Amino acid sequence: MLEGLIDTHCHLDFPIFDSDRFEIMCACQDHDIQTIIIPSVCRKDWQKILSLSKQHPMLYPALGLHPCFTDQHHKNDLQQLNQMCANTPSLIAIGEIGLDYWHKNSDKKIQNEYFSEQLDIACHAHLPVLIHARKSHHDVLNALRARPSLNGGIIHAYSGSYEQAKEYLKLGFKLGFGGAFTYPKATRLRALISRLPIEAWVLETDAPDMTPIKHYGEKNSPQYLNEIAHEFTMLYDNTLDDKIIITQLNYNTCEVFPFL
Numbered sequence: 001m002l003e004g005l006i007d008t009h010c011h012l013d014f015p016i017f018d019s020d021r022f023e024i025m026c027a028c029q030d031h032d033i034q035t036i037i038i039p040s041v042c043r044k045d046w047q048k049i050l051s052l053s054k055q056h057p058m059l060y061p062a063l064g065l066h067p068c069f070t071d072q073h074h075k076n077d078l079q080q081l082n083q084m085c086a087n088t089p090s091l092i093a094i095g096e097i098g099l100d101y102w103h104k105n106s107d108k109k110i111q112n113e114y115f116s117e118q119l120d121i122a123c124h125a126h127l128p129v130l131i132h133a134r135k136s137h138h139d140v141l142n143a144l145r146a147r148p149s150l151n152g153g154i155i156h157a158y159s160g161s162y163e164q165a166k167e168y169l170k171l172g173f174k175l176g177f178g179g180a181f182t183y184p185k186a187t188r189l190r191a192l193i194s195r196l197p198i199e200a201w202v203l204e205t206d207a208p209d210m211t212p213i214k215h216y217g218e219k220n221s222p223q224y225l226n227e228i229a230h231e232f233t234m235l236y237d238n239t240l241d242d243k244i245i246i247t248q249l250n251y252n253t254c255e256v257f258p259f260l
């Protein structure tokens, strides 16, 4: 199992990182951040993510079609995804996929079609899933329950209730803890941390979005993951050494991605 921190969700392929991606990866290594999982948004990103992860051993690719961009997806992207699963041994997960009912510009019915098909692809490929769920936990939970052969995964940037969290855990899923939790205003989310067992959580940045409070106004970066980990420790149990908690969070992450 890995010793350093693992960012389970970071869009390091986005063009906003083209000018400083290499410096960021060096800074990550200085901060003991050893592994970064890059989920994709649209099919046009796939090649870039795959070639970045080929060049840099700390990067791991996930391929999928994001629910907020249904206007950019095509039905045959799903066929392509299926083929990519068969031909890409480095693929670590299907993602990011899901349902976003907060984002009004993306048709619900079309989102559900892409989501179901990608869940089926993940079952078939025996890969975990990285899920984006916003105002949609009821439907996401139903879709997961309908597929007992799914290989687990992560509900990224978790925003649901305590009860919904328990349901995800029952299905073998983990919940992503990121920058949104670092804001004192996020009282409901912050209260969830220690109410759930530590086995529930994994770390993420969702960079360049969800900048933690200390860096408010800047673009988010995976190099801030150690600050997010520290914030998690403070919320979970501030009497424990960060290292003990981080080892457990890494263990949780490796349960989702056993070959990390």
Ligand SMILES: [Zn+2]
Pocket: 009, 011, 039, 096, 206
């Ligand atoms: Zn994302």
